[in-house]
Structures are given as C-alpha cells and as structure tokens.
Amino acid sequence: MIDKHYNSPSYKPLYDQIKVLLTQSLIGGEWRPGDMIPSEIELAGRYKVSQGTVRKAIDALATENILIRRQGKGTFVATHSAEGMKLRFLRLTSQDGQKELLQNEFISCTKGKADVRMGQILDLKAGASTIEIKRLLTFSGRPLIFDHIIVPAAPFKGLNGTRVEENNGSMYSMYESEFGVRMIRAEERLKAVGAKGEVAKALGLKEGEPILSIERVSFTYGDKPMEWRLGLCVTDNHHYMNELE
Amino acid sequence: MIDKHYNSPSYKPLYDQIKVLLTQSLIGGEWRPGDMIPSEIELAGRYKVSQGTVRKAIDALATENILIRRQGKGTFVATHSAEGMKLRFLRLTSQDGQKELLQNEFISCTKGKADVRMGQILDLKAGASTIEIKRLLTFSGRPLIFDHIIVPAAPFKGLNGTRVEENNGSMYSMYESEFGVRMIRAEERLKAVGAKGEVAKALGLKEGEPILSIERVSFTYGDKPMEWRLGLCVTDNHHYMNELE
DNA sequence: GAGTGGTCTAGACCACCAA
DNA sequence: TGGTGGTCTAGACCACTCA
Numbered sequence: 001m002i003d004k005h006y007n008s009p010s011y012k013p014l015y016d017q018i019k020v021l022l023t024q025s026l027i028g029g030e031w032r033p034g035d036m037i038p039s040e041i042e043l044a045g046r047y048k049v050s051q052g053t054v055r056k057a058i059d060a061l062a063t064e065n066i067l068i069r070r071q072g073k074g075t076f077v078a079t080h081s082a083e084g085m086k087l088r089f090l091r092l093t094s095q096d097g098q099k100e101l102l103q104n105e106f107i108s109c110t111k112g113k114a115d116v117r118m119g120q121i122l123d124l125k126a127g128a129s130t131i132e133i134k135r136l137l138t139f140s141g142r143p144l145i146f147d148h149i150i151v152p153a154a155p156f157k158g159l160n161g162t163r164v165e166e167n168n169g170s171m172y173s174m175y176e177s178e179f180g181v182r183m184i185r186a187e188e189r190l191k192a193v194g195a196k197g198e199v200a201k202a203l204g205l206k207e208g209e210p211i212l213s214i215e216r217v218s219f220t221y222g223d224k225p226m227e228w229r230l231g232l233c234v235t236d237n238h239h240y241m242n243e244l245e
Numbered sequence: 246m247i248d249k250h251y252n253s254p255s256y257k258p259l260y261d262q263i264k265v266l267l268t269q270s271l272i273g274g275e276w277r278p279g280d281m282i283p284s285e286i287e288l289a290g291r292y293k294v295s296q297g298t299v300r301k302a303i304d305a306l307a308t309e310n311i312l313i314r315r316q317g318k319g320t321f322v323a324t325h326s327a328e329g330m331k332l333r334f335l336r337l338t339s340q341d342g343q344k345e346l347l348q349n350e351f352i353s354c355t356k357g358k359a360d361v362r363m364g365q366i367l368d369l370k371a372g373a374s375t376i377e378i379k380r381l382l383t384f385s386g387r388p389l390i391f392d393h394i395i396v397p398a399a400p401f402k403g404l405n406g407t408r409v410e411e412n413n414g415s416m417y418s419m420y421e422s423e424f425g426v427r428m429i430r431a432e433e434r435l436k437a438v439g440a441k442g443e444v445a446k447a448l449g450l451k452e453g454e455p456i457l458s459i460e461r462v463s464f465t466y467g468d469k470p471m472e473w474r475l476g477l478c479v480t481d482n483h484h485y486m487n488e489l490e
Numbered sequence: 491g492a493g494t495g496g497t498c499t500a501g502a503c504c505a506c507c508a509a
Numbered sequence: 510t511g512g513t514g515g516t517c518t519a520g521a522c523c524a525c526t527c528a
Contacts, residue, residue, distance in 0.1 A: 073512095075514075185488070187486070190486075210455035239436045244461075260517090
C-alpha cells in the first residue's frame with residue numbers, strides 16, 4: 001500500500017502518496033466540509049509514516065486551500081460557507097480595493113442540453129442535461145454583474161431558483177451544503193466586450209458599451225469541471241484585481 | 246544575531262529570520278540574478294542552524310519565485326532573462342491558451358514629472374522626475390497591446406528608447422541587466438473601457454470599441470514599487486487568463 | 491565519485507487553545 | 510492540563526547532475 005519503492009520507475013515521494021490518500025478520504029466523504037480531520041500523530045500512525053511526512057502532505061493541501069490548519073485546534077476541511085471564504089473566488093473590488101457583499105437578483109433557472117462546446121468544457125456528452133441559471137448581482141441598488149451559469153444536471157438534481165435564493169446567492173456554499181460538491185479551483189478568461197440585448201438592458205447600459213466578460217470554469221476534487229459561468233461586469237466603479245508572483 | 250528567543254513578544258521562527266538574511270544578501274547584491282547561491286549545508290553552517298531550517302527558508306523564497314531550486318545543480322537567483330521567465334507576468338494568451346512572443350514597436354520615451362497620484366503609486370514625491378515609455382506590442386503584424394509605462398528616473402538613469410529596443414522589448418529583463426532592478430511581484434487592476442484617441446488609432450480601432458485596460462504596478466525586493474504600466478489590449482482573439490485557488 | 495537538492499525519520503520542545 | 514499544530518535538530522539515505 002504505502003511503499004517507498006525507490007528505484008521504481010514510477011517513484012513518488014511518500015508525502016505525495018499520503019496526499020492522495022487524504023484526498024480520497026475527502027472525495028469519499030469521510031471528512032466533510034467544516035469537519036476536523038484526525039491529528040497529525042493519528043494519521044502518521046494510520047499510514048505508518050512519521051509525523052513530518054504527514055505534515056508535508058497536509059501542508060500541500062493547505063496551500064491549495066483544501067485544508068485549513070488552526071494551531072492549537074486542529075486541521076479542518078475548508079468550506080465556502082465559512083466567513084471570509086464566501087468571497088474567495090471574487091476578484092471584483094471597488095475602486096478602493098474592498099470586496100463588497102453583493103445583492104442577488106434571481107432571473108431564471110431552466111433546463112437545457114449541453115452543446116458540443118459545453119460538453120467539452122464540462123466533460124459531458126453533447127446533449128447531456130444541464131441546468132442554466134441567470135441572475136443579476138447588484139451593489140447598492142446598481143446592477144453590477146450579469147451572471148449566466150451552467151451546471152450538469154446529474155450531480156445537482158433538484159437545483160432550482162428557490163434553492164439559489166435561500167442561499168442568498170452564494171452558489172459555492174449552496175453546492176456544498178445541498179449537493180456535497182465542493183469547488184477547489186477555478187480558471188477564468190477575461191475579455192472586453194460590448195454590452196448587448198438582454199444583458200445591456202439588465203445592466204442599464206446602451207448597446208455596445210464596454211463591459212468586462214469573465215468566463216469561469218470551476219473544478220471539484222480530481223480536477224473535475226462542475227460549473228461554467230459567464231459574468232458580464234460593469235467596471236465603471238469597480239475593477240478586477242489580480243496579484244502576479 | 247540569530248536567536249530563538251521563545252517567549253519574546255516579537256517571536257519569529259528561525260527560518261523567517263534566515264529568510265530575511267537571505268533576502269538581504271539578494272538586495273545587497275551578494276548574489277545576482279542567475280547566480281548560484283551557497284549550498285544548503287554551507288548556509289546552515291554560516292547561520293549556525295540545521296539544514297532543515299535553511300531549507301524551509303529557501304522553500305519560501307522558491308515559492309515566491311525569488312529563488313529557483315535545481316536538484317543536483319544548486320539553488321539559483323531567479324531572473325527574468327531566463328528562457329521561460331520572460332513571459333512570467335504575461336497573462337494574455339491566444340484563444341487556445343498559448344502564450345505568444347510579441348513584437349515590440351517602440352513609440353516614444355520622454356522625461357516627465359510624477360503628479361500626486363503617480364507619486365502615491367510609485368512612492369515618490371509629487372514632482373519627482375520620471376521616465377515615460379510608450380510602445381505597441383503586435384502579434385503577427387496585428388496591433389495587440391498599447392503600453393504606457395512610467396518609472397522613477399533616479400534608479401533608471403540613462404534609460405532610453407535605444408535600451409528598450411536593444412532588449413527586444415523585454416522590460417523586466419532590461420531592468421535587471423542594465424540597472425540591477427529585479428521585479429518580484431506585481432498587482433494588476435483590470436477594466437473594460439472604450440478605445441479612444443491616440444490609442445484607438447494605434448490599435449486600429451474605432452472610437453469607443455471595447456478594449457481591456459490592465460493597470461499594473463510592479464514591485465522589487467522589499468515591496469518597493471518601481472514601475473507603473475497601463476496596457477490597453479485588443480481582446481478579439483486573445484484573452485486574459487487567470488487561475489483561482 | 492563528489493556535490494547538490496530531496497526525502498524520511500525520531501525525538502525534543504514551544505505556542506496556542508479549550509476545558 | 511492535555512491535545513493540537515509549529516519549530517528545530519541530527520542523521521541517514523535517495524535522486525539528480527556533471528566532470
């Protein structure tokens with residue numbers, strides 16, 4: 001099971017193997033979002049390795065924001081429901097750099113089918129059932145983001161507008177608590193485009209006015225894509241912030 | 246000098262102290278970009294700590310892309326001149342996600358003075374001398390980015406258009422090799438705006454066409470801001486890519 | 491083979507938290 | 510006071526690179 005097997009062509013450090021085992025326990029639901037996982041010493045015993053090796057595996061998962069360490073308390077499974085994590089993937093800030101809590105105006109929730117492109121993005125067969133949500137995020141009464149969200153129907157059976165509104169628009173938190181799907185990573189592609197049609201109307205803009213297009217694909221454990229999202233943002237008084245290292 | 250001083254109110258782990266010492270050697274120029282730094286064992290001896298503690302300090306600097314580890318070879322000071330590092334801060338990719346080498350068309354290099362806002366951004370007195378560069382980056386003959394760059398004049402004495410063109414438009418590489426200024430971090434703020442005036446003309450766009458505005462501030466060691474840059478990008482066939490964790 | 495970074499261990503001790 | 514994560518050490522050994 002656990003094996004150093006140096007000299008093997010497929011050599012993998014022990015802590016990487018431990019990391020895989022920990023991830024499997026997370027996928028399997030042995031530890032759920034918000035739970036405390038066993039202590040380092042206990043895990044070291046379970047896997048028959050030293051504490052330091054377990055530490056290194058946990059360190060890796062902690063820097064990926066999958067686990068959270070709390071000195072003196074324990075190590076916990078990260079959750080989007082925790083205060084301060086609700087806005088984890090939000091990069092849009094006001095001019096002074098502050099993240100703001102946005103109001104959620106639900107527009108629609110419909111059933112759909114994945115076309116070829118969406119099938120590739122969400123790793124579905126073309127024609128697979130999907131759920132599409134549209135909503136408007138506003139800040140102090142002003143429309144800010146028009147969101148178009150598509151998720152595969154299978155893992156999110158029963159998702160509807162009521163669920164969205166109950167969770168106050170925090171989609172990731174809802175995915176977790178209602179469907180046990182935890183997003184751990186996302187990729188975004190940004191463009192400048194002209195507002196048009198339904199979107200321009202909802203955002204209160206003229207046709208062709210420049211808006212920021214943010215296309216996001218979110219992934220759950222095992223890099224499995226689970227949500228596609230197109231956010232069209234008014235950036236007169238806000239901007240998208242990013243740190244390069 | 247090095248002291249564990251547990252119980253001290255200002256307790257700092259040893260490896261953090263080592264990290265500071267390593268950083269000082271980098272700032273002081275003891276090791277220059279591309280250089281190999283002493284081995285972990287040697288550093289452990291120098292600082293009178295164990296190899297593991299030095300490792301942890303180096304690990305931190307490595308994840309910040311300040312040092313580069315190469316198994317079997319040594320640990321090196323990162324440089325923007327290295328192949329693969331020239332495009333480190335470039336997030337703009339073509340539709341298929343590939344980073345492309347861009348052509349540099351130099352437009353102008355002028356002297357200027359920092360206004361109040363630029364003074365705050367670059368941590369200068371208002372009225373301090375600056376150098377301003379404008380250029381056009383093109384991809385296969387098509388204009389893609391209009392760059393407006395401002396740096397403080399003092400650390401970049403002698404910077405001019407010739408220098409820019411000599412270095413083939415790789416500004417960060419030039420800052421390093423010609424002026425010993427190494428950028429380690431940057432912050433970007435993105436907006437969608439309408440093209441206008443000089444910029445619209447250079448990019449071959451009509452007035453008001455949507456373009457992506459990327460405002461970047463780059464920092465050298467010690468989080469000192471050293472460059473302000475406004476990039477205005479055509480995003481018809483390209484997008485800005487970002488990974489969220 | 492010599493030198494470098496990388497892994498792993500066992501053990502000591504400190505810092506933080508809760509009961 | 511006991512349990513948790515966090516630091517630090519000393520030492521053994523492996524993997525990679527280059528002469």
